[in-house]
Amino acid sequence: MEHKNSTSLLSDPFRFNKTAGYEGLFGLISHEFFHAWNVKRLHDPVLGPFDYSGENYTKLLWFHEGVTDYMDDLIGMKAGVIPWSTEAKEWAKRWTENGERPGRAEQSLEEASFDAWIRFYKPSEFTPNSTVDYYEAGALVGLMMDAQIRVGSKGAKSMEDLFAMLWQRHGEKGLTDADIRKAYQELSGLDPEPFWNAHIRHSGPLDPSAIEAAFGLKFETKAPWESLPPEDLKDAALARFSKSYVGLEFGTAPDASTIKNVIPGSPAFEAGLSYGQEILAVNGWRTTLGTEVQQRIADVPVNGKVEFTVADCGRVKTISVPVVENPKRIFRILPDPMATDEQKAMFTKWTGQAFPPQSALAPKSRSVKP
Numbered sequence: 243m244e245h246k247n248s249t250s251l252l253s254d255p256f257r258f259n260k261t262a263g264y265e266g267l268f269g270l271i272s273h274e275f276f277h278a279w280n281v282k283r284l285h286d287p288v289l290g291p292f293d294y295s296g297e298n299y300t301k302l303l304w305f306h307e308g309v310t311d312y313m314d315d316l317i318g319m320k321a322g323v324i325p326w327s328t329e330a331k332e333w334a335k336r337w338t339e340n341g342e343r344p345g346r347a348e349q350s351l352e353e354a355s356f357d358a359w360i361r362f363y364k365p366s367e368f369t370p371n372s373t374v375d376y377y378e379a380g381a382l383v384g385l386m387m388d389a390q391i392r393v394g395s396k397g398a399k400s401m402e403d404l405f406a407m408l409w410q411r412h413g414e415k416g417l418t419d420a421d422i423r424k425a426y427q428e429l430s431g432l433d434p435e436p437f438w439n440a441h442i443r444h445s446g447p448l449d450p451s452a453i454e455a456a457f458g459l460k461f462e463t464k465a466p467w468e469s470l471p472p473e474d475l476k477d478a479a480l481a482r483f484s485k486s487y488v489g490l491e492f493g494t495a496p497d498a499s500t501i502k503n504v505i506p507g508s509p510a511f512e513a514g515l516s517y518g519q520e521i522l523a524v525n526g527w528r529t530t531l532g533t534e535v536q537q538r539i540a541d542v543p544v545n546g547k548v549e550f551t552v553a554d555c556g557r558v559k560t561i562s563v564p565v566v567e568n569p570k571r572i573f574r575i576l577p578d579p580m581a582t583d584e585q586k587a588m589f590t591k592w593t594g595q596a597f598p599p600q601s602a603l604a605p606k607s608r609s610v611k612p
């Protein structure tokens with residue numbers, strides 16, 4: 243927990259048997275360190291001095307928390323304690339998870355920030371399908387903003403300059419969204435309205451094009467079955483199993499076969515399956531775990547049908563659901579083999595590390611802009 247002149251950090255003492263444990267702690271330390279500026283001093287006026295008798299609402303948590311999440315990544319890389327390879331995987335994972343989160347199409351970053359008291363901190367069965375994580379999505383938008391500033395200024399300015407400008411102009415006097423937009427415009431030379439409308443005020447897919455252009459990177463995507471190990475890809479049955487999809491998500495014991503979420507628009511959603519129902523059997527086979535349900539779904543090829551025996555508020559019924567090809571896609575962030583010397587130099591200035599070798603590229607990869 244960050245405070246103005248100190249911080250309180252908790253870490254699992256048994257996480258350090260792997261490098262990832264150290265890197266996670268470094269990220270936590272740098273995150274709370276950066277909060278000494280972004281949120282404890284440079285902040286929306288409603289975030290201090292606090293009125294502790296009530297809730298304090300702000301639309302800027304995406305900036306105070308999400309962009310701090312982005313800056314802690316930069317601090318770790320520039321300090322040399324977190325390698326680019328780790329950050330590339332982490333950002334690709336966040337990009338993938340954000341793309342798979344149905345709520346990203348329903349709630350903007352401003353709304354997620356403002357509704358934190360009643361939604362983020364009070365999750366319900368509707369949360370996955372109606373909300374976006376202002377930490378995760380805010381960090382990705384911070385990455386996009388930084389790239390936009392660097393491209394617009396031809397590498398002369400960056401997100402660090404944006405924070406320096408805001409600190410010099412506003413210090414502890416209070417910060418507004420208009421202040422951030424003005425600084426962004428001055429540094430990038432770009433009209434902030436299109437970016438704010440697309441990624442902050444409204445919901446929608448993220449655009450990696452500025453990141454690719456700035457740093458000589460490629461955002462590539464693969465279907466789940468394309469990401470199987472090479473030896474598994476040779477097995478046609480395994481590849482087929484990973485294609486089958488109906489849109490159900492499950493939790494863990496003790497109610498492991500109880501539906502935790504149904505993806506809006508999915509075959510399961512259209513068939514009437516919903517949160518809280520228990521799957522008793524699939525195609526006549528008893529299932530007690532969510533993993534068993536998913537395995538029985540995988541047994542059915544795309545364009546086939548699955549029959550679920552469902553307990554719904556005590557009533558048992560059978561629901562038939564068509565199986566479709568899994569729409570999920572997994573992102574990777576890789577070096578572009580066509581990266582220019584200018585892009586490579588900008589990458590090094592950005593991360594404090596050398597541009598990754600071209601051998602990091604996987605064969606037969608393809609670029610996609612979501």
